[in-house]
Structures are given as C-alpha cells and as structure tokens.
Amino acid sequence: MEKLELFQNLVNLAAADGKFRDQEVEFLVNRAEKWGISSEDFESILVGIRSNGAEFTIPEDANAKELMLKEMIRIVASDGELAEVEKKVLANASAQMGYSPETFSTILDSVISRK
Numbered sequence: 001m002e003k004l005e006l007f008q009n010l011v012n013l014a015a016a017d018g019k020f021r022d023q024e025v026e027f028l029v030n031r032a033e034k035w036g037i038s039s040e041d042f043e044s045i046l047v048g049i050r051s052n053g054a055e056f057t058i059p060e061d062a063n064a065k066e067l068m069l070k071e072m073i074r075i076v077a078s079d080g081e082l083a084e085v086e087k088k089v090l091a092n093a094s095a096q097m098g099y100s101p102e103t104f105s106t107i108l109d110s111v112i113s114r115k
Helices: 003-015 022-035 039-052 062-076 084-096 101-113
Strands: none
Touching: 003 022, 003 039, 003 062, 022 039, 022 062, 062 084, 062 101, 084 101
16 A cells, blocks of 8 residues: 555545544645645545545455554544544554454554553
C-alpha cells in the first residue's frame, strides 16, 4: 500500500464521525509531512471525502495491513483517549484485515503502551 493510499484511509477514519478534532488534524499534518504528501494531495483527499464519503482500502500485503492498523490506532488515540466506539471501529477493521480478536488486542496494546 502506498503512503498516499494509507494517508487517505487515515483521513477517512478521522472524518468518520463528521468532524476533525485538533489532535487528529495535527496527527494528519504530521503524517503528511513525514510521508511527503503534498498539500494538493491532502486537499484533494479532503474534497473526495466531501463528495464521495469515507471509503477504506484494505491492503493485500501483511506488513501493509499491520502498518495501517497501527496508524489507525494512533490517530483515534491521538486525543489521549480511546472510546469504546473507536475500539469497535478498529476491531471491525482488524477483522476485515483477517486478524483474530487476540491478535488485534496484542497490536492495540503494543501501540497504546508506546504512546
């Protein structure tokens, strides 16, 4: 999965509740800078959400799946708390990626403990 596609998934996740929190925006700006996402691409992704709604792309590659899940956990936890509804969204995404509930819990715990 390309960084741009992963970034789009993160923007879609952040937009899923209909609003962007300051921490989510900060996280996305940080990732855009880190991954070399241009401001034009960032804006294009935002426009796409408004017109097409939020859609997720599940990567085929196992390493890309794990990276995507970890980044999804990081963005929803960027505000310092992980609500039950956010855990359910992550658990569903994890299941779609083929992870067992036990593996999801292990990945979740490893990411949260490093914050």
